[in-house]
Amino acid sequence: SGKSRPMRILQYVQNTAVQGDANSVISAVDSYCANVEWAMNVGDKKGEILDAVVLDVRPRWVLELGTYCGYSTMRIARLLPPGARLITLEMNHHYAQVAKQILGHAGLDSQVDLLVGASSALIPQLKKKFDMDKFDLVFIDHWKTSYLPDTKLLEECDLLASGTVLLADNVTCPGAPEYLHYVRNSPRYKSLYFPSQLEYLRVEDGMEKSVFLG
Ligand SMILES: Nc1ncnc2c1ncn2CCCCCNC(=O)c1cc(-c2ccc(F)cc2)cc(O)c1O
Numbered sequence: 191s192g193k194s195r196p197m198r199i200l201q202y203v204q205n206t207a208v209q210g211d212a213n214s215v216i217s218a219v220d221s222y223c224a225n226v227e228w229a230m231n232v233g234d235k236k237g238e239i240l241d242a243v244v245l246d247v248r249p250r251w252v253l254e255l256g257t258y259c260g261y262s263t264m265r266i267a268r269l270l271p272p273g274a275r276l277i278t279l280e281m282n283h284h285y286a287q288v289a290k291q292i293l294g295h296a297g298l299d300s301q302v303d304l305l306v307g308a309s310s311a312l313i314p315q316l317k318k319k320f321d322m323d324k325f326d327l328v329f330i331d332h333w334k335t336s337y338l339p340d341t342k343l344l345e346e347c348d349l350l351a352s353g354t355v356l357l358a359d360n361v362t363c364p365g366a367p368e369y370l371h372y373v374r375n376s377p378r379y380k381s382l383y384f385p386s387q388l389e390y391l392r393v394e395d396g397m398e399k400s401v402f403l404g
């Protein structure tokens with residue numbers, strides 16, 4: 191039942207996870223997608239790399255590009271210091287609707303602002319909309335061909351400070367070759383590859399952590 195894959199994930203979460211317990215919601219999504227049907231969440235293996243980066247950065251302002259069902263949104267939001275904010279951008283209204291409900295089940299909706307629209311249209315509005323200046327952490331997980339143009343847009347909009355961390359999912363599979371070439375060759379970034387596996391599968395993937403040098 192459930193018309194779409196995100197809807198089926200939401201129903202499984204509502205039927206099995208403990209309301210208000212983010213870790214039980216994360217585990218429910220992982221067990222559904224590992225055992226019932228695959229979905230493009232960052233997953234539990236790469237999720238541990240994401241967790242480690244969030245804990246190391248202790249960010250006040252976080253931007254996520256590509257929400258999907260809100261899985262990585264939850265992983266980030268549950269580790270934020272008090273008063274920190276996570277802004278997540280999702281193109282697809284249906285995905286955004288499901289993500290809102292999954293975040294609500296986890297009790298994490300107060301730290302998260304979910305905007306629906308194209309990242310290229312929304313990024314230039316963020317400073318004014320949220321009265322903020324720079325992001326401390328950006329998690330990039332949307333269209334793989336948008337990684338590079340949106341990184342350049344973040345630079346142009348003066349949303350990156352010296353020390354801002356960009357963490358990009360899927361740089362090996364499906365791959366983001368132009369993005370990788372840019373962050374690995376630009377003198378404005380210090381880049382490091384974290385090898386891992388594609389979510390729920392024995393396929394190589396990895397995440398690229400790139401620190402903006404200003
Ligand atoms: N606000 C915005 N602006 C622009 N684009 C926006 C957006 N909001 C959303 N999108 C559009 C993102 C659509 C989903 C992006 N993610 C992916 O496409 C993705 C694909 C795989 C995959 C791997 C192996 C396979 F065989 C098949 C698929 C794995 C992943 O971890 C992925 O993140």
Ligand SMILES: [Mg+2]
Nearest residue numbers: 232331359360
């Ligand atoms: Mg991904």
